[in-house]
Amino acid sequence: MSMFSRRDFLQMATVTAAATAFSGSLTKVAAQQSLSQDDLLSFKSTGKLTLLHITDIHAQLKPLYFRPPSENIGVGDYAGIPPHLVGDDFLKHFGLERGSALAYAHTMVDYVNMARTYGRLGGLDRTATLVKAIRAERGDNNVLLLDGGDTWQGSYTALKTGAQDMVDCMRLLAPAAMVGHWEFTLGEERLLELVEALDYPFLASNIVDNDWEEPVFDSTLFHDVGESRVAVIGQAMPYTPIANPRWMFPNWSFGLRTQLLAANIKAARAQGADVVVLLSHNGFDVDRKLAATVPGIDVILTGHTHDAIPEAVTVGSTIILSSGSHGKYLGRVDLEVRQGKVVGHTSKLIPVFADVITPDNQMSAEIDRVRAPYEEELGRVIGKTDSLLYRRGNFNGTWDDLLCEGMMAVRDAEFAFSPGFRWGTTLLPGDDITIEDLYTQTAMTYPAVYRLEFTGAQIHEILEDVCDNLFNPDPFFQQGGDMVRVGGMGYTVSPSSAIGSRITNMINLDTGEAVDPDKSYVVAGWASVNEAVEGPAIYDVMEEYFDSQSTISVLPNQAVNVID
Amino acid sequence: MINVKRRTLLTRTAGLATAAFFGQQSAFASVDEVTAAIDAFTKGVTPDSGVITLTTPEIAENGNSVPIAVSVDSPMTEDDHVVSVMLLAEDNPNPEIATFHFTPHSGQASASTRMRLAQTQNVVAVAKMSSGAFHSASNNIKVTIGGCGG
Numbered sequence: 001m002s003m004f005s006r007r008d009f010l011q012m013a014t015v016t017a018a019a020t021a022f023s024g025s026l027t028k029v030a031a032q033q034s035l036s037q038d039d040l041l042s043f044k045s046t047g048k049l050t051l052l053h054i055t056d057i058h059a060q061l062k063p064l065y066f067r068p069p070s071e072n073i074g075v076g077d078y079a080g081i082p083p084h085l086v087g088d089d090f091l092k093h094f095g096l097e098r099g100s101a102l103a104y105a106h107t108m109v110d111y112v113n114m115a116r117t118y119g120r121l122g123g124l125d126r127t128a129t130l131v132k133a134i135r136a137e138r139g140d141n142n143v144l145l146l147d148g149g150d151t152w153q154g155s156y157t158a159l160k161t162g163a164q165d166m167v168d169c170m171r172l173l174a175p176a177a178m179v180g181h182w183e184f185t186l187g188e189e190r191l192l193e194l195v196e197a198l199d200y201p202f203l204a205s206n207i208v209d210n211d212w213e214e215p216v217f218d219s220t221l222f223h224d225v226g227e228s229r230v231a232v233i234g235q236a237m238p239y240t241p242i243a244n245p246r247w248m249f250p251n252w253s254f255g256l257r258t259q260l261l262a263a264n265i266k267a268a269r270a271q272g273a274d275v276v277v278l279l280s281h282n283g284f285d286v287d288r289k290l291a292a293t294v295p296g297i298d299v300i301l302t303g304h305t306h307d308a309i310p311e312a313v314t315v316g317s318t319i320i321l322s323s324g325s326h327g328k329y330l331g332r333v334d335l336e337v338r339q340g341k342v343v344g345h346t347s348k349l350i351p352v353f354a355d356v357i358t359p360d361n362q363m364s365a366e367i368d369r370v371r372a373p374y375e376e377e378l379g380r381v382i383g384k385t386d387s388l389l390y391r392r393g394n395f396n397g398t399w400d401d402l403l404c405e406g407m408m409a410v411r412d413a414e415f416a417f418s419p420g421f422r423w424g425t426t427l428l429p430g431d432d433i434t435i436e437d438l439y440t441q442t443a444m445t446y447p448a449v450y451r452l453e454f455t456g457a458q459i460h461e462i463l464e465d466v467c468d469n470l471f472n473p474d475p476f477f478q479q480g481g482d483m484v485r486v487g488g489m490g491y492t493v494s495p496s497s498a499i500g501s502r503i504t505n506m507i508n509l510d511t512g513e514a515v516d517p518d519k520s521y522v523v524a525g526w527a528s529v530n531e532a533v534e535g536p537a538i539y540d541v542m543e544e545y546f547d548s549q550s551t552i553s554v555l556p557n558q559a560v561n562v563i564d
Numbered sequence: 565m566i567n568v569k570r571r572t573l574l575t576r577t578a579g580l581a582t583a584a585f586f587g588q589q590s591a592f593a594s595v596d597e598v599t600a601a602i603d604a605f606t607k608g609v610t611p612d613s614g615v616i617t618l619t620t621p622e623i624a625e626n627g628n629s630v631p632i633a634v635s636v637d638s639p640m641t642e643d644d645h646v647v648s649v650m651l652l653a654e655d656n657p658n659p660e661i662a663t664f665h666f667t668p669h670s671g672q673a674s675a676s677t678r679m680r681l682a683q684t685q686n687v688v689a690v691a692k693m694s695s696g697a698f699h700s701a702s703n704n705i706k707v708t709i710g711g712c713g714g
Contacts, residue, residue, distance in 0.1 A: 213631070241625040242710040253631070255621045419711065465709045476622045477706050484711075529711040 028355075031117045035101050037357050041133055046346045047336030049225045050138045051277060052131060054175075055148025055303030056325035058182075058423040059158035059166050060440070061367045063120035063354030065426040066326045068108045068308070069393035071562065073495050076473035078285050083307030083322060094310050105328065105351035106308055112388055115428055119355040122327035124169055125367060126352050128360035130330050131173060142225050146232060147175040148303030148323065149281045152194070153182035154423045156439035157374050162190050165370035167198070172363050177201050177221045181237035181244075181281045181304060185445050188249040203234020203279060205264045206257040216252055219264045222271065228337040231273035233264050237281040237304055239479040245446050247531040256286070256476060258294055265296040274340040277301065284322050285475035291318035298342045299333060304480060306392065306422045312347035319345055326425065328352060383433035383546035386553045391424040391441065394470065395493075396485045396557040399424060399441050403538065404487020405554075406545035407524040411451050411535070414510065415459070415489050417525030420466070420482030433546065438539055442526075447537040449526045457517035460503060463491065468499040483560075489515060490559030509559060598652060598659050602690055602700075605650050605663075611690055611700035616649075618689045618701045619676075627681045627707040632661070635674035636691045636699070640666070646673035647692045655685035681707050 074084030085093050087107050096103045104114035105121060135143045151170060152163035163186055170178075177200050183191055195202040195217075205219035221232040238256045241249070265276055275298050280287050283304040291300060292315055300320045308324030312333060319342075323331030329349045336344035371378065391397040396404075404416035424441040427433065454462070462484070469479035483493070492505040506515035515521070526538040546552075602611075619633040636646045645668045651661040664675040673691070681687075688702045 239623055242623055242708060246625060253625060255623075255625070259619065462709060466711075468706075469708060472706075479623055479708060479710070527711065 028117055028119065031101070035118075035353060035356050037129070040350050040353065040357065041130065041137075043332060043334070043348055044346050045138070046334045046344050048138075048142050049228065049230065049275070049335045049337060050134060050143045051299060051301065051321075051331075051333045051335070052134060052143060052145040053148060053301040053321055053323045053331035053333070054127065054145070054173075054327065054329075055281075055301070055323050055331075056150040056306055056423070057124070057166075057327045058150055058154030058325065058440075059152060059163070059443070060122055060155060060326045060425065061124045061157075061165070061169060061371070063123035063126065063352075064326060064328075064440075065115050065120055065428060066122075066328055067111050067115075067388070067390040067392065067426040068106055070108055071394040072307070073394050073471070073562075074285065075471050075495055078288070078473075078475065079496075082309050082313055083284050083305065096310075101353065102310065102351065105353075106310065112428055115426075118353060121329075121354055122352050123354045123357075123359065124173065124327060125359035125361075125363040126354050126357040127327055127330055128173055128363035129357050130350060130352065132360060134332065144223055144225075144230065144232070144277075145173065145175045146277070146279045146301055147178035148279060148301060149179040149236070150182045150303065150325075150423070151178065152180075153185060153444060154440060155443055156378055156436055157371055159439065159443040159445070160374060161370070162186060163194060167194055168370055169363065169366050171199060172366055175200055176223060177203050177232050177234060177279060179203055179234040179236050179279050179281050181240055182444070184236075184240050184249050184252075185244050186248075187445070188251065191249070201234075203232065204236040205233050205261050206235050206238055207252050207254055208257075208260075210251055210253050213253070220268055222268075222273065228274045228340070229272045230275045230277060231268035231271070232277045232279050233261065233268065235261065235278060235280040235282055237283075237480065238286070243480050243529075245529045245531065248445070256282070256290075258290070261290075262294050262296075265294070269296065274337055275299070275335060275342055280304075283475070283478065283480060284320075285478065287320055288313075288315055289475045291315035291320060299335070299345075301331065301333075308349060310349050312345070317342075319347070321347055321349075323349055325422065378434065378436040380435045381432045382435060382438065382543055383549060384551050385427055385431055385433055386429055386551050387555065388429055389427040389431075389433075389552070389554065391426075392422055392482075394420075394482050394495075395560045395562065398554040398556060399427075400485035401487065401554050401557055402552060403441065403526075403542065404485060406542045407449055407526070407538075408487050409548070410541045410544050411449055411524040413451060413488075413522045413524035414508070415521055415523045416487035417462075417523060418485040418487070419527040420470070420484050421527075422482060433552065435543075438542055438546075442537075442539045442542065444527065446528070446533070447526060447539060448528070448533040448535040449524055449538050449541050450528055450533050450535045451522065451524050453520045454523050455518060455520050456506065456515040459489075459515065459521065459523070460506060460517065463503045463506075464500055467493065467495075467502045471495040471502065472499075486560075490561070492561040492563060494563050496564060505561070507559075595654075598654050598688075601650075601652060601660055602688070605690055605692065606698045609696075609698050611698035613699065613701065615699045616689050616691055616701035618687070618703050620687060620703045620705050623706045623708060624681055627683075629678045630681050630705060631676065631678050632687060633674070633676035634664075634689045635672070638673050638693070640668050640671060640673060642668050643694070645670075645694045647694055649673065649675065649689055649691045651677075651679070652688045652690070653679060653681055653685060654688065656680070656682050661687075681705060683707050
């Protein structure tokens with residue numbers, strides 16, 4: 001079965017075939033002429049029901065650059081299969097031409113040239129245009145738009161408004177339901193205040209209260225399309241209280257809770273569901289394993305790991321669609337349902353090329369309205385970069401190295417730790433750095449930069465612990481996030497080794513000496529999950545650092561050596 | 565650069581502790597101690613697998629209070645019932661968590677509690693049946709420093 005409309009795909013995959021020999025030589029005008037809104041929307045539809053999926057927007061309302069990762073390593077059974085493919089391996093696997101629009105949307109190959117050619121992706125007003133067009137094509141009631149979470153965090157305005165900006169804009173997009181992860185870092189009280197005012201349910205099958213282990217949120221949304229009944233079950237990021245500060249929502253317990261999920265699937269079927277959709281913030285590999293271990297899920301719309309895969313993957317009879325992040329893509333799955341069973345599907349990730357999609361006026365106006373009180377501060381220039389600045393990848397990106405440099409300088413530390421968040425946008429060489437740019441890397445509710453002494457042995461223990469949360473061969477034991485970024489120190493890492501033996505050869509880059517297990521080092525870092533952490537906020541520390549720098553130059557990190 | 569400020573900072577913050585990241589280290593149970601506890605419970609009989617459902621989180625949200633639930637499939641009649649279930653944490657300083665006792669009047673053999681886990685380890689449940697047979701099940705629970713989730 002061809003799940004994917006090969007023809008649609010090839011259109012975008014080869015529009016620049018003639019220009020590939022001169023990568024980046026295609027002018028912006030030519031690129032935009034060869035790609036149209038209609039191309040992006042073209043889709044081999046099937047059945048009556050359409051699921052649209054947007055996830056991990058991280059509060060990005062405007063079009064942006066987001067460089068795909070150079071490393072996305074899978075271990076054990078998950079090595080070398082989607083989503084664990086990058087660069088040319090990704091292009092080869094999906095049959096994409098170098099230099100094509102899709103190659104730019106999905107890989108970091110020749111990134112700067114491609115970015116200058118094809119421009120920014122995303123923007124919620126562009127997404128709104130696509131959603132409206134698909135609703136018009138299929139009929140309003142036949143389209144379920146689902147928000148995979150990490151929607152309410154990641155920008156200056158979301159931080160300053162307690163996510164009111166995102167709630168107001170998403171109301172116009174009118175999803176049928178959402179799930180959460182970073183939403184919980186608004187704290188229990190603010191989260192509940194926003195959730196209670198939503199026009200649509202905030203689902204979580206896997207959150208129970210600590211006292212009685214009773215559900216805190218609705219688990220399931222039912223929706224009837226023609227003769228079929230769809231059940232959407234929500235799954236919050238299972239390890240939120242471990243990856244993020246538990247003290248901000250102390251009454252709730254998360255976890256995978258596969259038995260509870262199985263019970264909710266059974267209950268949905270008992271209430272007449274023909275199609276069971278899991279709207280998940282588990283992460284791709286967790287959901288791949290979940291599809292193989294929990295029966296009865298027809299479709300998983302997955303988020304958290306920010307993986308953008310051009311078409312849905314199937315595991316047994318479960319369809320898994322992973323719709324990327326930052327508003328770069330809109331995921332679409334059409335389902336054909338016969339006699340209570342899913343008998344066919346087509347799918348596609350639609351890259352939201354900002355320059356070729358006409359913005360939706362209503363959404364544009366709302367975005368302008370929520371940003372208006374902050375527009376001057378958002379645009380305030382605090383620096384300039386000569387280098388490509390990005391974060392995403394298993395190990396240090398250039399933005400991370402910059403944050404580490406800033407923390408070590410301003411807080412006078414020998415080493416720095418910066419969390420392996422997957423969110424944060426990209427700046428091209430020559431760009432100004434604005435307050436808005438700085439906050440896309442740092443806007444969150446526990447930003448204190450601590451300054452502590454750790455022994456070399458303790459640093460090793462931290463790196464091993466975080467590394468196991470990323471590379472444990474069993475995805476159910478992966479807590480999420482990329483590897484913690486370390487400043488001032490180099491090391492060798494073997495992802496396929498066992499915990500305790502992955503990290504070797506820790507070197508103090510300043511002295512060239514090995515890190516001594518018994519010696520104490522002063523370490524600065526941010527985003528500690530502990531309560532009452534003392535220190536200035538990361539965005540203030542960085543603003544002070546930018547004041548002391550003329551132009552930023554950061555070469556790609558050479559201090560982390562990855563081995564088998 | 566900003567040396568004056570950096571020196572001030574250095575003085576002001578030099579005393580910060582490191583305890584936040586690391587729990588207390590303590591003496592952990594030996595393998596012998598765990599084996600001895602199971603042997604004492606089973607009187608040397610090797611437990612079979614199956615019958616027991618042991619429910620624990622994959623990763624502990626709070627190592628100081630980890631929920632654990634155990635249930636044993638049994639008709640719970642005079643002739644065929646679960647007598648008791650012992651829970652052990654293999655790498656805790658004191659591995660014995662609890663032993664639950666049942667009678668046919670219990671109706672079902674299930675119980676739940678919370679335990680403290682010193683580190684990543686296996687938790688074992690051993691059930692004693694009225695027939696004299698024993699069953700066991702074990703789950704691995706990860707205890708992690710946390711943070712850095714993105």
